[in-house]
Amino acid sequence: MRWEWDGAEDELSRELRGLGEEFLSKDVAERDRDGVFSRGDWTSCAEHGVLGLLLPPEYGGAGRDPVAYARAMEGLGYGCLDNGLMMAMGAHVLAAEVPVWEFGDEEQRRRYLPGLAAGRLIGANAMTERGSGSDALSLATVAEPDGDSYRLTGRKLYVTNAPVADLFVVYATVDPSLGFTGVTAFLVERGDAGVSVKEQAEKMGLRTARWGEVELDACRIPASRRLGAERQGGAVFARTMAWERALLMAPWLGVMRREIDECLRFVRRRRQFGKHIGHFQSVANRIVDMRIRWEAARLLLHRAAAELDRPEAGIFPEIGKLYASEAAVDVLTSAMQVYGAVGYTTGGRVERNLRDALGMTISSGTSDMQRVIIAGRLGITWPDTETNTEGNGDGR
Missing domain, CATH: 2.40.110.10 (Butyryl-CoA Dehydrogenase, subunit A, domain 2)
Incomplete structure (x- = not known):
């Protein structure tokens, strides 16, 4: 596990955060209401290399490793308010580009990957x-x-x-x-x-x-x-799901962190009963718990990303996806409590983020299904025999 980022990774994360803040999702509330996909924002992301981060340079990519990708997408998630756009990019990169890259022959890679990386094709x-x-x-x-x-x-x-x-x-x-x-x-x-x-x-x-x-x-x-x-499709799908479950929630690390930062600013200026509401222990404890969930989700997703370098990713993609998606719901629910009626307002940032976070507990397999898979990897449910009752407990 890496605990420190090099200068290039930090710079890329800051660059993508700036892209999100300055150029993306300016009209997200209206497009969310109408269900409109922004081709312009998609093109902007492609021009900044987001769609090709994982692909080798010979196919139009940047050749970043999975952990660096997670770090970069965390930055984009902090800056970009359009969670649907990030979901669309995740499906495109992780469930379309990656299987072509890992399982395609050279002709297929040359035919499709440059267009997918450049955003000319959507997968x-x-x-x-x-x-x-x-x-x-x-x-x-x-x-x-x-x-x-x-x-x-x-x-x-x-x-x-x-x-x-x-x-x-x-x-x-x-x-x-x-x-x-x-x-x-x-x-x-x-x-x-x-x-x-x-x-x-x-x-x-x-x-x-x-x-x-x-x-x-x-x-x-x-x-x-x-x-x-x-008849290799089962292996293609299983590997694709490992990538998707390990990295689909990476932008949500940025979303959660931005929401925590916004809550901190809010409780320092909102006054009730003659003092800032951050002085109330129930409010302070809520924000502390939000930060702890974010920190734990970040560690688990980075571990899941690191495991993708192995031929078998083990148990961590499912654990990371399960925990991070449920942590996002918890963080956004807590944020709504901090903001009260303002957070519950239709069209507001918190309300929209909470609706989006609920969808992430279903995407790439529901939370219940992640638990079924994890239980199977632990040997709890499959195989249904008594041939191995000890196991090593790490899912591999």
Whole structure:
């Protein structure tokens, strides 16, 4: 674990914080109300290298490691008020760019990664179905081999970025009887015949990150756009989820820290009963607890990011995502108590952040599902045998 940042990492974090404060999300309250994605802010982030931070330079990226990425996105999260924009970028980078980078062949990398890094292409991950979310065994989208191609048929739901995406990482099964081992990943372009996209119902929060349905009607995809080997989709998806769960909450470290700083300023000027409300122990203790949750979330996410350098990321992506997402809800709920009626006002920063934070406990697997996965990694629930009752307790 690294406890200190070098000058370049600190400078990048400050630069992205400044980008968020100066150029991004000026009209976020209105766009949140109307559910509008900002293509202009997306382009600004791309021009400042945000979308290519993790990719090697030969594909248009900056070659940053996962911990440096977490630090950079924390800075952006502090400065940027548009949590939906950061959610859209997380889905694009972690669930579209990363699998192409890690599992794609050289032709696929050259074809897609420079455009994704530059923001010319927007990526999306299409896994969830009506009967299949975290349960990939229930996947119903079928990929039927057809000569040197596959015909994909199925319907994907709740796909972040779908209404604006150019490239979809789609998971389908080549044989439903094989369960998870039949899952295969494909690169589907928006313009492919048989692909239709429509916007889904409005969301409670993260409204500037648009989501939708992707329907595949005998969509013919050449074998050259299969991502990884046939029946390797389970491994592609598992690795993608490790990246997403480890790093999706990184901007929220900045959001939480900004909210704590705002609360400190507020309690130092708000007076009741003849004194600043920070002198009331209940208020002071609440802010202390907010800071402790932020510190713990930061440590866990940095540990999760560091583990991504291993072939198996272990238990920390799920622990980090679970704790940080629930800590964000706790911090924003506490902030609302500090502000009182002002915090509860529709269209205000605290109210919007709380709605958005609740959505982060669902994204990339609900909190309940994270606990199920962690329990399995600890050997509590799987395998259902008595062959190993001790374990080493670290999830690896």
